[in-house]
Amino acid sequence: MLRTALGLLPLTFAAVACGSDPATPEPPAQQTEPAKCEAGPGYVELDYPKRALGNVTVTVRTLDAAPAADALVEVCGIDVCTRPAYTDERGDVSVSVQEPTTKPALKYGDAFTYGELAILFDGDEDGTDFGTVYTPRLPVTGAPILPGARAESGGVVLTLADNGRVELDPFPPYDTEDGRALRAAELPRARFPSGLDHGANLELVFALAPLGARLCPSAALELPNSAGWEPGTSVEFLLQGLDAGTDAGAQLFAPYGEWQPIGTGAVDATGERLVLTGGALPVISNVGVRRL
Amino acid sequence: MSHGAPALLALLLGACGTNRPEIPPELLKDPSAPTGCATADYPAGPYGDSADTVAIDRCFQGWRAPGKTAHTAAALQDISLGNFYDPDGSHYEILLLNTAAVWCAVCKTEHQTLPEHYAEYSPRGLAIVSALFQNSAGKPAELSDLKTWVEAYDVPFPMVLDPDYQLQDYASAETAPLNLVIDARSMRIMAKFIGNQSRDLWQLIDDELTRREASE
Numbered sequence: 258m259l260r261t262a263l264g265l266l267p268l269t270f271a272a273v274a275c276g277s278d279p280a281t282p283e284p285p286a287q288q289t290e291p292a293k294c295e296a297g298p299g300y301v302e303l304d305y306p307k308r309a310l311g312n313v314t315v316t317v318r319t320l321d322a323a324p325a326a327d328a329l330v331e332v333c334g335i336d337v338c339t340r341p342a343y344t345d346e347r348g349d350v351s352v353s354v355q356e357p358t359t360k361p362a363l364k365y366g367d368a369f370t371y372g373e374l375a376i377l378f379d380g381d382e383d384g385t386d387f388g389t390v391y392t393p394r395l396p397v398t399g400a401p402i403l404p405g406a407r408a409e410s411g412g413v414v415l416t417l418a419d420n421g422r423v424e425l426d427p428f429p430p431y432d433t434e435d436g437r438a439l440r441a442a443e444l445p446r447a448r449f450p451s452g453l454d455h456g457a458n459l460e461l462v463f464a465l466a467p468l469g470a471r472l473c474p475s476a477a478l479e480l481p482n483s484a485g486w487e488p489g490t491s492v493e494f495l496l497q498g499l500d501a502g503t504d505a506g507a508q509l510f511a512p513y514g515e516w517q518p519i520g521t522g523a524v525d526a527t528g529e530r531l532v533l534t535g536g537a538l539p540v541i542s543n544v545g546v547r548r549l
Numbered sequence: 550m551s552h553g554a555p556a557l558l559a560l561l562l563g564a565c566g567t568n569r570p571e572i573p574p575e576l577l578k579d580p581s582a583p584t585g586c587a588t589a590d591y592p593a594g595p596y597g598d599s600a601d602t603v604a605i606d607r608c609f610q611g612w613r614a615p616g617k618t619a620h621t622a623a624a625l626q627d628i629s630l631g632n633f634y635d636p637d638g639s640h641y642e643i644l645l646l647n648t649a650a651v652w653c654a655v656c657k658t659e660h661q662t663l664p665e666h667y668a669e670y671s672p673r674g675l676a677i678v679s680a681l682f683q684n685s686a687g688k689p690a691e692l693s694d695l696k697t698w699v700e701a702y703d704v705p706f707p708m709v710l711d712p713d714y715q716l717q718d719y720a721s722a723e724t725a726p727l728n729l730v731i732d733a734r735s736m737r738i739m740a741k742f743i744g745n746q747s748r749d750l751w752q753l754i755d756d757e758l759t760r761r762e763a764s765e
Contacts (some may be wrong), residue, residue, distance in 0.1 A: 274717045303748060331652070337744035338653040340687045340723045356724045426701050428651050502658035503747040531586045 258273075292420045294473035296538040299506025300513075301499070305335075307357035311383030317348045317365050318391050320448060321325055321382075324348030325392060329367040334358035335501045335513050359503075362514040366392040369430040372442055372464025374543060375499060375516040376452045391448035393464055399438025400471075412481030413441035413463055415538065417472060424471040431467045440466040443483055457495055457516040459545035460484060461531075468499060475537030479530045480546065486531075487497070490524040490548060494533050497543040509540065516545050592736045598718045603736050604646070604729065605718065606631040609680060611709025615699035622692055628709050633676045634736050641733035642674030642761055643754055648716055650683040651694055653725040659745040660702040666751060667706050673758045676733065679704070680711035684723065689713070726763025730754065 313332055317325040328348045331341040336359045344350040354361070366373035370390045377384065393411075400408040405419040417423070423437070430436045444462045453462070463480055478494065486492070496519045498511025511517030520536015531546060540543070563760050579653055586608045596605045608629040613620045635641040647663070649656035660679070681690045681698055689712030699708050720727040720743055728742040739757070742750050 333654050334744075338650075338655045338682070338725055338748055340650070340725075341652050341697060353723065357719050358744070392758050426657060427697055428701070432697075487602045499654075500658065501655045501745075502661075504658070507658050507662075 275520055290420065292418060292422050292473045294424065294471050295342060295475050295510075295537075296510035297506075297539060300508040300511065300517075301335075301503060301505055302360070302512060305360040307359050308334075308361055308378060308380075309357045310354035310361060310378065310385060313352045313354055313363065313385050313387070315350060315363060315365065315387040316389045317344050317350070317371075318389055319371070320391055320393050320445065322391075323431075325366075325371055328365060328371050328392070329373075330363070330365045332358065332361050332363055333501060334361040335508070336503050338501070352377070360513055363387055365390060366370065366464070367430060368464075368466040368468035369436065369440070370395060372444060372543070373466070373468055373499075374444065374450070374453060374462075374464060375497065375514050376450055377455055379452060387450065390450040391444065391536075393442035393444055395440035395442050395464065395466055399435060399440045399466075401434070401438050402472075408439040410439045411441040411443065411463070412483070413439070413465060413544075414477075414479040415439055415472070415541075416477040418474050418476070421476065422473050424473060425467055425469060431470075434492040437467050437470070443481070445483075454545060455515050457545060458547050459495065459516065460547040460548060463544045465541050465543060470541040472540060478533040478538040478544070480533075480544065482524050482529055482531050485528075486524045486548065488524050488526050488528045491521065492523060492531055492546050492548050493521050494519050494531075494536065494538075495545040495547070496538070496540070497545065499542055510542075551685070569744060571581070571762045585669060586627035586629040586632075588629060588634055591634055592630045598741070600738055600740060602738055604630055604731050604738055606634075606736075607715045609678075609709035609711055611680075611695065612699065613655040613707045615704045615706075615708055620696040620699060625692075626654065628678065628707050628730070630678070630736065633678070633731075633733050636735075636760070637735045638674065638734050640674070641676045642758060643676070643739070644731040644733045644736075645675060645750075645754070646716070646727075646729040646731060647677060648685075648711070648720065648725055648727040649679055649681050649684040649698070650725045651698070652683060652687055653679070655745050656726045657702075659726055659747070660698075660704070662747070664703060664705050669707075670754060670758065673762070674733070675758065677706040679706065679708045680716060681708065682711040682714045682716070682725075 303484045316330045319325050325348050326343040326346045331340045332339045332354045339354050342350050342352045361378045362375040364375045400410045402408045404421045408415045495516040496511050498513050520533050522533040525532050591606045596603050610625045611628050619622045633641050633644045684694045714722045730740040
């Protein structure tokens with residue numbers, strides 16, 4: 258609703274070059290229906306109390322338990338963000354949260370080099386230590402997201418419609434064509450930090466980038482069946498909400514920091530893939546799966 | 550009081566040094582304020598960071614009407630808070646001073662709705678100035694960041710660079726956004742919101758504009 262009311266952000270990168278090279282003759286205009294972006298139900302919950310967090314510490318490691326050096330860590334709520342800090346060579350970082358924050362989440366990883374994950378705070382105390390958390394390294398090489406083509410990274414497959422396009426804020430690290438390519442990796446269940454799924458009972462989690470990219474229209478999604486579930490097993494796909502904001506409907510597809518179902522699907526006949534059939538992916542964010 | 554054609558008025562009346570005479574820097578009421586576009590008749594203090602104190606006349610460089618200006622260094626203009634000081638309320642009733650940083654997801658979300666609020670309230674006397682102070686890495690914002698920002702969010706109100714974070718009197722650079730509501734008739738701070746507290750912020754602005762309209 259919000260995007261409908263506001264209009265979409267004007268800096269759009271189309272998955273095709275949109276005739277940007279003036280020397281290239283334009284092909285004949287085709288009478289195709291322009292792709293529409295899903296409006297999203299829009300969520301906002303303003304009754305959360307503000308939390309005074311003070312000093313927040315965490316150690317970030319990659320899946321092989323090596324320190325995730327120079328990983329971005331920040332604390333952001335729906336109303337206030339704290340300037341990002343970066344882990345040291347041991348993966349340690351401390352963030353000083355100076356202002357009371359509504360529905361704060363610890364966000365770690367930059368959604369480019371590392372997967373970016375968010376954990377909502379459940380306490381209100383100075384000196385919160387999240388201990389050690391893990392994030393997957395994302396593939397160095399991304400897969401361009403092109404209309405009508407499968408983009409595959411880390412076993413995650415997105416397929417944009419033939420007339421589809423992608424919309425994304427053009428800030429670093431997404432200010433280059435390479436930055437806007439699909440990157441994905443699984444966070445194994447054994448590496449889930451406490452509180453990551455916020456009670457959603459997720460069994461699989463995949464970190465995707467470029468985070469926040471709107472897929473217009475919503476895209477087909479397949480994930481690797483890394484759990485080895487039987488063909489035909491019914492599953493539900495959930496999206497982690499990372500849109501902050503306090504305006505009505507600002508949190509487009511899921512409440513901030515929480516996981517919202519976006520559709521159902523099943524393990525395919527080969528047993529290799531989880532295929533989202535009853536729904537589609539409206540925005541690139543972290544995706545969780547649970548069996549029905 | 551008339552608030553018609555606010556965008557044009559902002560262009561015509563807000564230009565630094567064009568609507569009010571310049572004064573030598575040594576005569577500025579706040580000696581710590583940067584020179585270049587201070588306003589001669591800017592209200593005297595007490596200056597402060599809390600309600601009912603006067604906001605210091607800070608001076609920035611930016612684009613007064615980003616939608617109508619080339620996003621180049623050559624097109625940068627001096628923009629000061631004093632440009633919006635309007636003792637008789639003939640053009641401005643309230644100035645909303647906002648901060649943003651590229652690293653701040655909340656700021657980005659806020660800027661998706663600020664143009665809509667500006668369209669609604671600028672005809673009633675609201676001016677908005679937003680100051681971009683840091684890039685995605687938490688370093689001082691540069692011209693390219695400002696350009697990307699105003700183009701990404703189609704910013705219709707004055708937007709400036711604040712790489713030195715002159716607004717540190719009001720909120721730490723570790724936190725964003727800041728929304729400072731200033732009475733344009735007196736430049737007194739009416740309210741300070743740390744963060745995007747949209748509901749309370751816009752209720753305050755609406756109530757205050759309604760109250761002033763009723764008292765005319």
